[in-house]
Amino acid sequence: MKGLVCKVCGYISLDGKTDCCPVCCQEKPFEEKEDAYKTADTVVTKGESEKKHIPAIVVIDKCGLIPNEGCIDAHVKVGEILHPMTPEHSITGITFYLDKKFIGYMQLTPGVNPAAAIHLKAGAKGKLQVIENCNLHGNWLNEVEIG
Ligand SMILES: [Fe+2]
Structure with a gap:
């Protein structure tokens, strides 16, 4: 894209x-x-590379971290098959957007898993876009509807 x-x-x-x-x-x-960047919806057949790079998003409607205000979690894992995290080949970061507006960024190192989470405010609505960057294979976007 x-x-x-x-x-x-x-x-x-x-x-x-x-x-x-x-x-x-x-x-x-x-x-x-x-x-x-590449997007999940333009991928016709998911091979191993797509399964390792397309961000897998899990939305948890009621997160208990902020009990009085409430929050919606989006947990992101790269990907359906876990991407390597070695010094030579790793996910460098995960960026979050709500209705295409930037809402957060998590920088990653080979010392952690290829995953991140964001705590949206209760009542958040819209399309959550997530882009991950692989140092060798570029940027991959996936999105889900929130609320
Ligand atoms: Fe990769």
Whole structure:
């Protein structure tokens, strides 16, 4: 998919905002790339590579971490077959968006599992997009409906 990519940190702008990068705070760092990311819905047959890279998203409607306010969890694992996390080949980060607006980023190292979670406020609604970056195989997007 075509996309706007930060030249400094690799963040992808899904909402088209290019004034500054919400991850590395550089001003106007974006360039358009033809093959910025791959999406789960464009994959016709899932082979081993797709199963290792498409973010698997599990939504937990009632998380107990914030008992009075309530929260909705989105747990992301890369992927359906667990992606390697070695110094040579690993998932470098997972970015979260709600209705294409940036809401959070988790930087990962080979010392952890290829997974992250975000705690959305109770009542959050919309489409949650998740993009993971593999240092060798690029960016992969998946999305689910929340609320
Ligand atoms: Fe990979």
